[in-house]
Amino acid sequence: MSTPQMLSVRNLSIEFGGVHAVDDVSFDVQPGEVFAIIGPNGAGKSTIFNLISRFYEPTAGSIFYGEHDLLELPAHRIVRMGIGRTFQNIELFEQATVLQNLLVGRHRHMRSNPFREFLFLPGVKKDELVHRRKVEDVIDLLEIARYRDQRISDLPYGARKNVELARALCAEPTLLLLDEPASGLNTEETDDVSFWLEDIKHDLGVTIVMVEHDMNLVARVADRVLAINNGKVIAIGTPDEIRDNVEVQHAYLGAAA
Amino acid sequence: MQYLFKTRYEDDVRFLAKSGEKIRVGLVVLFMLAAPLMLQDYYLAELGLLLVYAIAGIGLMILTGFTGQVSFGHAAFLGIGAYSHSILMARAVPFSLSILITILIAGLVGMIIGRSASKMHGFYLAIATLAFAILIETVFGEWKSLTGGHAGLAVPALKVFGVTLAKVWQQYYVDLVMAGIVIWGASNLFRAPTGRAFIAVRDSELSARSLGVNVEWVKIQAFGVSAAITALAGALLAHQLTFLAPDVFGVLESLKLLLMIVVGGLGSILGAVFGAIFVSVLPVAISFLKDVLPPSIGQKAGLEPLLFGTIIVLFIVFEPLGIYGRWLKLRFFFETFPYYRKASFVRQKSYLKTERMR
Ligand SMILES: Nc1ncnc2c1ncn2[C@@H]1O[C@H](COP(=O)(O)OP(=O)(O)OP(=O)(O)O)[C@@H](O)[C@H]1O
Ligand SMILES: [Mg+2]
Numbered sequence: 244m245s246t247p248q249m250l251s252v253r254n255l256s257i258e259f260g261g262v263h264a265v266d267d268v269s270f271d272v273q274p275g276e277v278f279a280i281i282g283p284n285g286a287g288k289s290t291i292f293n294l295i296s297r298f299y300e301p302t303a304g305s306i307f308y309g310e311h312d313l314l315e316l317p318a319h320r321i322v323r324m325g326i327g328r329t330f331q332n333i334e335l336f337e338q339a340t341v342l343q344n345l346l347v348g349r350h351r352h353m354r355s356n357p358f359r360e361f362l363f364l365p366g367v368k369k370d371e372l373v374h375r376r377k378v379e380d381v382i383d384l385l386e387i388a389r390y391r392d393q394r395i396s397d398l399p400y401g402a403r404k405n406v407e408l409a410r411a412l413c414a415e416p417t418l419l420l421l422d423e424p425a426s427g428l429n430t431e432e433t434d435d436v437s438f439w440l441e442d443i444k445h446d447l448g449v450t451i452v453m454v455e456h457d458m459n460l461v462a463r464v465a466d467r468v469l470a471i472n473n474g475k476v477i478a479i480g481t482p483d484e485i486r487d488n489v490e491v492q493h494a495y496l497g498a499a500a
Numbered sequence: 501m502q503y504l505f506k507t508r509y510e511d512d513v514r515f516l517a518k519s520g521e522k523i524r525v526g527l528v529v530l531f532m533l534a535a536p537l538m539l540q541d542y543y544l545a546e547l548g549l550l551l552v553y554a555i556a557g558i559g560l561m562i563l564t565g566f567t568g569q570v571s572f573g574h575a576a577f578l579g580i581g582a583y584s585h586s587i588l589m590a591r592a593v594p595f596s597l598s599i600l601i602t603i604l605i606a607g608l609v610g611m612i613i614g615r616s617a618s619k620m621h622g623f624y625l626a627i628a629t630l631a632f633a634i635l636i637e638t639v640f641g642e643w644k645s646l647t648g649g650h651a652g653l654a655v656p657a658l659k660v661f662g663v664t665l666a667k668v669w670q671q672y673y674v675d676l677v678m679a680g681i682v683i684w685g686a687s688n689l690f691r692a693p694t695g696r697a698f699i700a701v702r703d704s705e706l707s708a709r710s711l712g713v714n715v716e717w718v719k720i721q722a723f724g725v726s727a728a729i730t731a732l733a734g735a736l737l738a739h740q741l742t743f744l745a746p747d748v749f750g751v752l753e754s755l756k757l758l759l760m761i762v763v764g765g766l767g768s769i770l771g772a773v774f775g776a777i778f779v780s781v782l783p784v785a786i787s788f789l790k791d792v793l794p795p796s797i798g799q800k801a802g803l804e805p806l807l808f809g810t811i812i813v814l815f816i817v818f819e820p821l822g823i824y825g826r827w828l829k830l831r832f833f834f835e836t837f838p839y840y841r842k843a844s845f846v847r848q849k850s851y852l853k854t855e856r857m858r
Binding site: 317322323327328334335337338348350354355362371 | 692725767
């Protein structure tokens with residue numbers, strides 16, 4: 244109990260027309276760890292992310308980030324607290340280039356003023372160059388230089404996944420929420436993701452919460468795992484503990500049957 | 501193939517990056533500057549009108565093509581610009597001050613509309629903007645003490661810094677300078693945070709929010725900027741019309757603006773300019789066609805709207821990217837000659853969104 248909590252979710256609940264998508268969920272994320280959330284389809288994993296992002300209003304419970312009460316903030320203020328995210332179904336700006344997407348990722352750190360920008364006053368250019376340089380660091384890290392000037396709509400799936408991760412990193416988050424970072428990727432691409440997650444954790448010092456179905460990946464990168472089913476917590480522990488947990492096995496078998 | 505070798509980050513920030521672009525733009529600017537020497541007054545006036553519509557098109561393009569907020573009532577802002585500027589000029593307010601006040605008024609009205617519109621989507625937004633335009637048109641008709649009502653309002657002569665500019669070529673240069681500023685400024689906006697936030701809201705409000713973009717405020721801004729630019733076009737248009745009546749700024753004019761940007765190509769500044777060329781040239785082409793066609797067809801009422809409509813449908817079906825999309829292909833063809841392959845522009849449909857949040 245003495246370790247500082249980074250993200251603290253308490254008794255969180257939300258209903259959609261009588262469906263308890265998230266039901267009395269509590270968990271803590273500690274700084275520097277990779278925290279995985281697993282569970283069968285429809286368990287409520289993405290909904291937890293959407294609650295933290297403030298896209299949904301919970302029916303009960305609290306979410307604290309350090310000492311900040313996230314429920315007091317509108318959705319667009321969450322990233323300014325240092326919480327970045329990706330989406331399960333990839334939400335990129337389709338008709339914009341990779342570079343433009345990544346620069347929107349910098350929005351949190353930008354000043355915007357239409358008058359200055361209309362006239363492109365010298366300060367605007369100076370700022371642009373600073374952000375451009377930051378973006379280039381991320382481009383190098385995730386090896387997406389060759390897509391830099393391409394439109395998202397022309398990119399293959401795997402590249403989009405990387406660009407979305409890159410865009411989230413451009414915000415320089417302290418906490419990163421990744422919704423199924425490896426879904427739809429082949430084994431080679433999944434390996435890349437696991438290496439990047441290690442880099443992001445160790446080199447950038449970012450804390451990661453990820454939803455993932457690939458248990459191999461979870462076992463490789465996660466420090467702790469939260470298993471949920473039907474919106475309820477069924478277990479929390481190390482990857483090995485979760486793998487051996489009878490209730491977790493039941494949840495997956497039950498969902499398969 | 502022309503590769504764009506970038507050696508500095510500045511290359512990404514520059515206004516016209518490609519050397520080919522510079523040459524093309526240079527040639528166009530040269531032609532526009534020399535136009536009064538080459539064209540008769542009638543055609544020069546038409547060219548001036550084209551520039552004004554290009555400005556209006558850019559105004560609407562920023563809102564609809566870049567921010568994804570459709571407006572079926574943008575003629576209202578054109579009208580607000582025309583009336584406000586004419587009324588101010590009639591009260592001896594100097595040209596530049598009058599333009600400035602007009603832009604501010606329209607920008608403010610735009611932001612108020614944007615505030616209510618920021619909660620609406622698609623169909624409702626279309627209806628709301630349409631209703632707004634009808635309301636404004638009614639106000640022009642009823643507020644007789646200010647607008648002259650349906651009897652109309654004479655537009656004071658164009659006078660800049662105390663010099664009356666009555667000649668066609670003088671007015672043309674005013675339009676040219678304004679169009680230049682607007683094209684340059686609007687392009688600037690889209691290589692900076694504000695414009696990128698507009699695009700972000702257009703393509704995914706959800707992830708825009710998650711990256712810190714205040715979506716409601718962006719929509720308010722987009723309405724404001726769009727209204728201000730369209731009103732500037734309205735002010736210049738007033739000088740061309742020389743006489744204002746409410747029905748000039750009716751629903752048909754709004755539709756014309758919308759058709760302009762669709763045909764020109766949504767989501768590009770150049771598209772708005774192409775659209776303006778299109779709507780300027782089409783009536784000329786149609787009247788020419790009328791003379792050539794047998795009278796039984798050529799003299800039929802409704803030929804004009806029919807052709808307008810047909811062309812628009814053809815564009816939406818065969819060239820959704822508009823004239824601008826055509827232009828990109830043409831340019832690509834010459835730059836890569838003889839290696840051009842049709843497949844270069846066939847979209848990779850490697851991935852489909854299956855399910856979206858919301
Ligand atoms: N906006 C919404 N409106 C209504 N129901 C919703 C909404 N969002 C989620 N749900 C429901 O909440 C439950 C949990 O959904 P959620 O997307 O969180 O599942 P998940 O664990 O992410 O599943 P998956 O592995 O398939 O992504 C589901 O029953 C879903 O139908
Ligand atoms: Mg999910």
